[in-house]
Amino acid sequence: xxxxxxxxxxxxxxxxxxxxxxxxxxxxxNLTASAVSKGIARLESRLxxxxxxxxxxxxxxTDAGTQFYRTCTGVLAELEEAELAMQAESAExxxxxxxxxxxxxxxxxxxxxxxxxxxxxxxxxxxxxFTDRFADPVSEGIDxxxxxxxxxVWPNTLGHHYLGKQRHIFCAAPGYLKRQGEPTTxxxxxxxxxxxxxxxxxxxxxxxxxxxxxxxxxxxxxxPRVAIGDAEGQLTAVLAGHGIAQLPTWLVKRQLEEGAxxxxxxxxxxxxxxxxxxxxxxxxxxxxxxxxxxxxxxxxTPEGQA
Numbered sequence: 001x002x003x004x005x006x007x008x009x010x011x012x013x014x015x016x017x018x019x020x021x022x023x024x025x026x027x028x029x030n031l032t033a034s035a036v037s038k039g040i041a042r043l044e045s046r047l048x049x050x051x052x053x054x055x056x057x058x059x060x061x062t063d064a065g066t067q068f069y070r071t072c073t074g075v076l077a078e079l080e081e082a083e084l085a086m087q088a089e090s091a092e093x094x095x096x097x098x099x100x101x102x103x104x105x106x107x108x109x110x111x112x113x114x115x116x117x118x119x120x121x122x123x124x125x126x127x128x129x130f131t132d133r134f135a136d137p138v139s140e141g142i143d144x145x146x147x148x149x150x151x152x153v154w155p156n157t158l159g160h161h162y163l164g165k166q167r168h169i170f171c172a173a174p175g176y177l178k179r180q181g182e183p184t185t186x187x188x189x190x191x192x193x194x195x196x197x198x199x200x201x202x203x204x205x206x207x208x209x210x211x212x213x214x215x216x217x218x219x220x221x222x223x224p225r226v227a228i229g230d231a232e233g234q235l236t237a238v239l240a241g242h243g244i245a246q247l248p249t250w251l252v253k254r255q256l257e258e259g260a261x262x263x264x265x266x267x268x269x270x271x272x273x274x275x276x277x278x279x280x281x282x283x284x285x286x287x288x289x290x291x292x293x294x295x296x297x298x299x300x301t302p303e304g305q306a
Contacts (some may be wrong), residue, residue: 009043010072010094013051016040017069020059044206078282093291094123099144100137103130103277104231109250110146113299114292121291137280143289146296149273159281161297166248166272170265171256176241182264186220193225193243195234207246208270217270248272275300 016025026033033189043053051065061069101110107130118124134150135142138157154160176193183189186209197205202226204207225243228234231251238245239260255261263269277296283289 003021009046010075013043014072016059017061018138063296078203091287092123093121093287094125095288096125096127097144097292098142099126099128099146099292100135100140100142101128101130101146102132102148104251105148105248106130106146107232109300110296113295115300117292117295119188119193121288124288124291126292133296137278143280143283144296145278145290146275146300147278148275150278154278155281157281159279159284160195161277161293163275163277163297163300165274166250166295167269167270168245168246168272169237169252169263170244171252171261171263171267172244173239173260174262175242176238176243177262177264179241184265186218186265186268186291189222189244194222195237195243196222196224196227197231197234198224198229199228200229208272209268210270215290 012025012029015028016022019028021034022036022040025031026036027211029036040052047068049064049068050062051068053060053062062145099114101107111128114126114128118126132148134147135145137143137145148166180192182191189207194207196207199205204221204224206221209218209220211218226237228237231247234245234247235251235255237243238247239255244264249256252261256263277293277300279289279293284293
């Protein structure tokens, strides 16, 4: 059976750890320094663990104290989230929301949706980062992610909404095709300049070609004319006439419509990785998270990506 004794001293302990001083914590809590010191001593006695290293010059958490601090702040955050969820029906979305987006897709498509959302909800304060790796929302404190790729089986702690798949096409600038000719087969790409994606570790992403029969998709690694570790950088190189690239349609849609790029080898285009909006289930009911989720799910339609 849960005992309320376990809650005693948690708020006091977190305040002391945050302030780094009994005196400053006492001022924050409107208590005497003696009362704060005795409260921490009682907590350490109950836990049979030393939480702070005390010297004449500084106060620091022990290893056990650091672990207990992480647990306590997590519990307090969950209690705050539960309280906010109870008020969700009538509350105006407000406060900080941590969002992580894939770099190019995030800047081009997700960020404009978020900025339109905060025009309607001026009390929202989104904190946005851009990474292409799969960040762990639990350990990194992220409320919402947009991800290209990811597991087919999501952890129970996460909710997700499938938006659709990328479509990868081959494209080049009309000026390049006028100079070098347009390829009609995959084999002819060996005689063309190719703009490839290359990771920081030197690994190049192979191109995928639509196949048939038992091998619906074929992977090939080509020799690059230029290798760039950023999709928007690849697009810049292709627009400048440096060769052919395989790029997602969400990245090149406008350039294709305006004639700045032309699709080649359309019969070899392939479907790529799935795109999902992902969130922590425990925070879904918070008005601030719910408002941004609704905006992202509505705004990032497959039609908007193509």
